[in-house]
Amino acid sequence: MLTPEQKQQFDDQGYLVIDPQIDTAVIDGVVERIGNGLLLGDGPDQQRIADAWRRDAGARQIAKAPAVLAILEELYGRKPLPFQTLNFRVGTQQKEHSDTVHFNAAPAGYMCGVWVALEDIDENNGAVIYYPGSHKLREWNMADVFAEPDLGARRPKPLYPPLSPKALRHRLKGLGPLLDTTAEYTLYEEFIQRQLPKMGIPPALATIRKGQAFVWAANLLHGGSRRNDLSRTRHSQVSHYYFEGCKYHRPLLNSDGKTRYFKPDWVV
Template identity: 70%
Template sequence: MLTAEQKQQFADQGYLVIDPQIDPAIIDGVRERVGNGLLYPDGRTVARVQDAWRQDAGVKTIACAPTVLAVLAQLHGRKPLPFQTLNFRVGTEQKVHSDTVHFNSNPAGHMCGVWVALEDIDQHNGAVIYYPGSHKLPEVGMSEVFAEPDLGARRAPMRDGPLSPRGWWRELRGHSPAHDSAHNYLLYETYMERQIERARIAPALATIRKGQAFVWAANLMHGGSPRTDPARTRHSQVSHYYFEGARYHRPLLNPDGRVRYFQPDWIV
């Protein structure tokens, strides 16, 4: 299915644009139902809906598209296992990050993301910004962030002991028993901005058409570009995948450096 040139591009640049061959009616249905708030009948305006696959069959269909699964299997040499969806109505303008801080694996590298455009996406409505080739840089965990003296001095203090009821419950779920992930993530974002300056890698925009998909490697630096036209939507769906035969963990939730494995809720 993939050409040798496409495989080489993914290896060298860390991304690939593909046609996932998803029925346009499914794309339109997800955009209307999820993007326009079917899951929030009280009228709330939300920018992101997580794991809508649990309630919406179209979201699940996009995440499990046969062409996407076949492409990922070719790129990784293992069976892909979808485990999370995120549906967006507008661009996030999220700061640059790598997915490896949120979702990692042992062996490393067996995770990826696929972003499907539910409408045309250009430089004005918040396209994904990414840094080609950045997936080859060393993975960044919280130990690297805290090794920066000024960032380490600002790390979140211990909050729950491992023997406390809440600490015990967090440990059982694969989380560090004592951390403030929101606070520590701000430090991570600062560190990643410094990494970009150090690496001197130029950014690019994933301006893709409705129905296309942007596939990226787990360690590729990416985020949300500014919405220069705030009146426009940016309907899209991200699906995250692990791969068969690995073990899975979440570095951000374990800032003490200990690896705590967890079992995702697979999309089946």
């Protein structure tokens, strides 16, 4: 399905634009029901809907599109397993990050994202901004963040004493200490902003047409570009994938340095 040139590009640059072969009626239905209907939006402005696949067959179809699954298996040599969907009505303008801080695997690298354009996306309505080739940089984690003296000094303390009943119950569930992950992630974003000028990699915009998809490797630095036209929407769906035969963990939830594996809720 993929040409040798496409495989080489993904290996060298960490991204690929593909045709996910999703029916237009499915796309338009998701826009109408989720993008315009804003099913139980989980963001403060209700512009992002997490895991709509649980309630909407169209979102589930996009995440499990046969062409997408076949392409990912070609790229990674393992069966892809979708585990999360995010639907957007407008661009996020989110600061640059690597998905490896949120979702990671052992062996490393077996995670990726696929962003499907549910309408035309250009430089004015908040296209994804990304740094080609940045996936080859080492994975920056919270230990790197806290190693910066000023960021480490601002590291939030656990929400509860380590031997308190709440903290102990949390650990019994296999989770890390009860931490303010929102505050920790803000420090991570500051750290990444410091790295961008040091990389020597110019950013690019994923300007893709309705029905196209942008595939990126887990460690590719990316974010949401500026919304130059605030009157426009940017209907899109991101699906995240792990791969078969791996162990899965969430580094941001385990910023004490211990790796605690978990079982994802697979898209079924």
